[in-house]
Amino acid sequence: MPAKGAEIHVNLPHGDPATASPLTRPADVCVVGGGVIGLSIAWRAAALGLSVTVADPSPASGATHAAAGMLAPVSEVTYTEEPLLRLGLASLARWPAFAAELTEDSGVDVDHRADGTLAVAFGADDLAALGELADFMAKLSLPAERLTGRECRRLEPMLAPGVRGGVLAADDAWVDPRRVAEALLAAAGRRGVRLVREQVSAVVVDGDAATGVRLAGGGTIAAGQVVLANGAWAGTLDGLPAGVLPPVRPVKGQIMRLRGAPGFLGHCVRGVVHGSSAYLVPRRDGEVVLGASQEEMGFDTRVTAGGLYELLRDARELVPGVTELEVTGTVAGLRPGTPDNIPVIGRASLPGLLFATGHHRGGVLLAPLTADHVAAELTGGHPGDDPPVGRICSPARFTGRPAHGDD
Amino acid sequence: MPAKGAEIHVNLPHGDPATASPLTRPADVCVVGGGVIGLSIAWRAAALGLSVTVADPSPASGATHAAAGMLAPVSEVTYTEEPLLRLGLASLARWPAFAAELTEDSGVDVDHRADGTLAVAFGADDLAALGELADFMAKLSLPAERLTGRECRRLEPMLAPGVRGGVLAADDAWVDPRRVAEALLAAAGRRGVRLVREQVSAVVVDGDAATGVRLAGGGTIAAGQVVLANGAWAGTLDGLPAGVLPPVRPVKGQIMRLRGAPGFLGHCVRGVVHGSSAYLVPRRDGEVVLGASQEEMGFDTRVTAGGLYELLRDARELVPGVTELEVTGTVAGLRPGTPDNIPVIGRASLPGLLFATGHHRGGVLLAPLTADHVAAELTGGHPGDDPPVGRICSPARFTGRPAHGDD
Numbered sequence: 001m002p003a004k005g006a007e008i009h010v011n012l013p014h015g016d017p018a019t020a021s022p023l024t025r026p027a028d029v030c031v032v033g034g035g036v037i038g039l040s041i042a043w044r045a046a047a048l049g050l051s052v053t054v055a056d057p058s059p060a061s062g063a064t065h066a067a068a069g070m071l072a073p074v075s076e077v078t079y080t081e082e083p084l085l086r087l088g089l090a091s092l093a094r095w096p097a098f099a100a101e102l103t104e105d106s107g108v109d110v111d112h113r114a115d116g117t118l119a120v121a122f123g124a125d126d127l128a129a130l131g132e133l134a135d136f137m138a139k140l141s142l143p144a145e146r147l148t149g150r151e152c153r154r155l156e157p158m159l160a161p162g163v164r165g166g167v168l169a170a171d172d173a174w175v176d177p178r179r180v181a182e183a184l185l186a187a188a189g190r191r192g193v194r195l196v197r198e199q200v201s202a203v204v205v206d207g208d209a210a211t212g213v214r215l216a217g218g219g220t221i222a223a224g225q226v227v228l229a230n231g232a233w234a235g236t237l238d239g240l241p242a243g244v245l246p247p248v249r250p251v252k253g254q255i256m257r258l259r260g261a262p263g264f265l266g267h268c269v270r271g272v273v274h275g276s277s278a279y280l281v282p283r284r285d286g287e288v289v290l291g292a293s294q295e296e297m298g299f300d301t302r303v304t305a306g307g308l309y310e311l312l313r314d315a316r317e318l319v320p321g322v323t324e325l326e327v328t329g330t331v332a333g334l335r336p337g338t339p340d341n342i343p344v345i346g347r348a349s350l351p352g353l354l355f356a357t358g359h360h361r362g363g364v365l366l367a368p369l370t371a372d373h374v375a376a377e378l379t380g381g382h383p384g385d386d387p388p389v390g391r392i393c394s395p396a397r398f399t400g401r402p403a404h405g406d407d
Numbered sequence: 408m409p410a411k412g413a414e415i416h417v418n419l420p421h422g423d424p425a426t427a428s429p430l431t432r433p434a435d436v437c438v439v440g441g442g443v444i445g446l447s448i449a450w451r452a453a454a455l456g457l458s459v460t461v462a463d464p465s466p467a468s469g470a471t472h473a474a475a476g477m478l479a480p481v482s483e484v485t486y487t488e489e490p491l492l493r494l495g496l497a498s499l500a501r502w503p504a505f506a507a508e509l510t511e512d513s514g515v516d517v518d519h520r521a522d523g524t525l526a527v528a529f530g531a532d533d534l535a536a537l538g539e540l541a542d543f544m545a546k547l548s549l550p551a552e553r554l555t556g557r558e559c560r561r562l563e564p565m566l567a568p569g570v571r572g573g574v575l576a577a578d579d580a581w582v583d584p585r586r587v588a589e590a591l592l593a594a595a596g597r598r599g600v601r602l603v604r605e606q607v608s609a610v611v612v613d614g615d616a617a618t619g620v621r622l623a624g625g626g627t628i629a630a631g632q633v634v635l636a637n638g639a640w641a642g643t644l645d646g647l648p649a650g651v652l653p654p655v656r657p658v659k660g661q662i663m664r665l666r667g668a669p670g671f672l673g674h675c676v677r678g679v680v681h682g683s684s685a686y687l688v689p690r691r692d693g694e695v696v697l698g699a700s701q702e703e704m705g706f707d708t709r710v711t712a713g714g715l716y717e718l719l720r721d722a723r724e725l726v727p728g729v730t731e732l733e734v735t736g737t738v739a740g741l742r743p744g745t746p747d748n749i750p751v752i753g754r755a756s757l758p759g760l761l762f763a764t765g766h767h768r769g770g771v772l773l774a775p776l777t778a779d780h781v782a783a784e785l786t787g788g789h790p791g792d793d794p795p796v797g798r799i800c801s802p803a804r805f806t807g808r809p810a811h812g813d814d
Contacts, residue, residue: 304730
């Protein structure tokens with residue numbers, strides 16, 4: 001669908017006449033949600049010439065704020081999720097250019113590093129599983145090197161003495177999601193994206209089409225097209241006919257940030273400890289991020305004693321020296337999960353409405369691919385078939401209704 | 408020494424003429440340090456008619472802020488520290504009246520509870536040690552009831568199933584130190600105590616006597632008598648002849664605060680876990696405080712991954728249900744330790760100078776006794792001999808110099 005001109009009409013609820021008067025400005029797209037997905041779409045769409053408004057009461061404060069930023073499509077998926085793997089690999093390939101353009105547009109360095117993940121094992125079973133991962137990576141022509149425990153410790157001297165072996169996934173990369181969000185806010189702003197710091201309560205439907213959003217404070221934003229990129233909250237908006245919204249649910253994750261010295265770790269380090277996957281992500285300035293729990297707790301963002309306990313317990317088994325580091329922050333975020341762990345990206349059955357949510361653990365990784373795909377959809381371009389994002393991520397697989405335009 | 412009139416002379420370093428002009432107001436005492444000890448002294452001294460100034464850049468932000476507030480003199484001491492025990496029991500007896508007067512003077516409820524400590528044991532050795540504690544308490548005519556594991560869990564249903572037995576110390580009490588500090592600030596203010604929110608860098612000595620303090624910003628506070636109640640920092644002040652300052656060192660403690668439901672625990676719960684003593688202190692509003700590490704780290708107030716890990720590990724072994732609770736805060740504080748674990752309270756060898764520091768883990772417990780003793784010293788009254796605070800806590804035991812006035 002080609003972009004069409006639209007009016008932004010904001011009725012602010014409070015009495016300041018300077019801001020309460022209706023604003024009229026042509027706008028093509030309203031993106032609901034200012035996390036890494038929503039901001040990436042807004043930035044890309046604006047770069048293609050669309051006028052874009054992003055609505056979020058507190059941009060980059062949700063799952064983006066709690067993400068570690070690993071760009072590790074292989075080690076993050078299971079073997080049965082090959083479509084997701086294809087998306088991840090395609091988006092990983094776009095990250096270097098995405099990061100470079102973003103830095104150029106914003107002046108913000110996003111701490112993009114491609115120094116690899118060292119996945120380690122303590123027991124024979126873990127070691128065998130890592131060996132299978134290495135074989136799988138080799139089949140995909142991804143570099144994967146098996147290492148002995150001694151070789152692992154040579155690469156990462158802070159590793160626990162009990163590490164028996166590991167696999168170095170040299171192509172794995174990571175970014176600092178908070179810097180990415182900061183960069184996206186700046187870059188989108190320079191491209192003319194308008195940010196409305198208000199909560200969206202509903203999609204406005206006029207006749208058969210989405211024509212904007214209603215704000216919790218009472219105002220509205222009118223737009224030619226509406227993109228729901230509000231993560232775990234995508235399923236909670238009012239105003240839409242039954243069956244239009246995808247089944248997105250919150251999957252809680254708790255992380256902890258530590259202050260290390262630069263060089264404390266040289267790679268992302270991960271391992272299976274006490275049956276769950278734990279990781280440490282080092283930033284260039286020495287910060288170390290410990291992640292992450294996966295909890296089905298509904299819309300609960302409490303940092304809990306048990307969550308922190310498990311993060312600390314697992315991290316110190318991998319890298320005992322973390323105990324000496326200062327704790328600089330803890331946060332819980334809600335990942336948008338879907339029944340098949342694959343995102344929901346593309347046109348809804350309702351004209352004028354698109355989805356870009358359900359990215360679960362992969363929002364940062366999949367942002368470049370998602371943004372390019374959605375921006376192409378918004379401008380009426382062809383999103384491309386490699387990988388076929390529109391098919392893999394189609395909302396219709398859950399709603400049973402074809403996307404508008406697929407008929 | 409009788410209180411004498413003195414001038415407060417504050418030369419503020421920055422240019423605001425309204426505050427930079429010298430203030431002249433009669434004052435008798437300058438208390439260095441606005442924690443629970445310094446504020447208690449200031450409040451009591453002001454109630455006795457003295458004019459008092461407290462100097463602290465950030466009152467109640469040190470050890471007081473990180474204290475759990477247990478008033479548990481028996482379970483906190485070892486058997487070899489009988490003088491300290493005498494101080495603790497005497498101060499515990501003063502707490503109910505102290506709390507009542509404080510609330511009356513301030514309007515602030517300090518959450519004083521006297522519901523007892525339940526000390527629990529997992530192993531036979533722990534159980535035997537608890538039995539000895541119970542015998543010791545009985546010898547002191549303090550109520551101590553031995554309980555089976557089942558009886559413990561009947562009293563505290565959240566206790567771990569592995570608890571084999573315990574001792575209920577029914578006289579143990581606790582307060583919320585942050586509320587105590589808030590109450591003291593209000594009560595002292597109502598009694599006319601003046602608060603100077605600046606860092607003290609030195610004691611001013613004129614001739615042979617302390618005559619005030621120098622502020623880090625360059626000003627001075629002149630006072631007839633100076634009380635050093637600045638905790639772990641008491642030994643760091645400039646300006647005094649060698650041998651006057653007591654050997655106080657920082658002993659780091661890290662605590663964690665959790666949000667529980669009111670009634671989550673009905674008693675203080677403590678136990679020896681992994682060789683160190685862990686405790687949980689419940690507040691009336693449901694907050695649960697986990698404490699506390701004891702670390703010799705110098706002036707280091709970093710909250711560390713290892714510190715939090717041990718707090719969480721030990722607390723969940725005692726009360727597994729803490730894992731579900733929200734973490735509302737973590738903090739590290741520095742207790743003022745002395746070589747014999749006994750405070751330093753009373754007149755220094757230098758006329759006009761007094762100490763009230765070195766309270767280590769007992770600052771909150773010992774505040775009423777310390778304040779009454781020091782206030783009596785400041786007004787030239789007789790501090791009393793039961794217990795003989797002046798003898799037990801004399802600075803002379805470290806400095807080898809008799810207190811001024813003891814000659």
